[in-house]
Amino acid sequence: MPLPYDLCVRLQNAFHARYRLMAVIHSAQNLGIFSILLCAGFPNNITHGTITSLSSSDFELVGEAQRWIWAEIKYRRIKPVLPHMNRLVEKKN
Numbered sequence: 001m002p003l004p005y006d007l008c009v010r011l012q013n014a015f016h017a018r019y020r021l022m023a024v025i026h027s028a029q030n031l032g033i034f035s036i037l038l039c040a041g042f043p044n045n046i047t048h049g050t051i052t053s054l055s056s057s058d059f060e061l062v063g064e065a066q067r068w069i070w071a072e073i074k075y076r077r078i079k080p081v082l083p084h085m086n087r088l089v090e091k092k093n
Helices: 004-017 028-039 056-061
Strands: 021-025 045-050 067-072
Touching: 004 021, 004 028, 028 045, 028 067, 045 056
Parallel strands: none
Antiparallel strands: 021 067, 045 067
C-alpha cells in the first residue's frame, strides 16, 4: 500500500511540471485524500479510469491493478491553487 506522502509528492511534481491531469493508483486511501482535497477546492475534477483512459466504463472492466484515479489540477494565474498541500494533509491525519 502506497504511503500518503507518495501522493503528496506526485501532486507537487505535477504542479512543478504544470500538468493539467495526473493519475495515481486507485486505493481507498488515495480516494480519501483526493476527496479531502476536492472539498477544499482542489482539484477541478476526480475521475476513475485506467492508466490509458479516463473512462469510467473502462474502470469497471479492468482488474484492480489497472484501476487509476485521475485528477484535473486547478491553476490560477499559472500557479497551483493549493501551493502548500502539507497544511491540509499532515502526518497526524
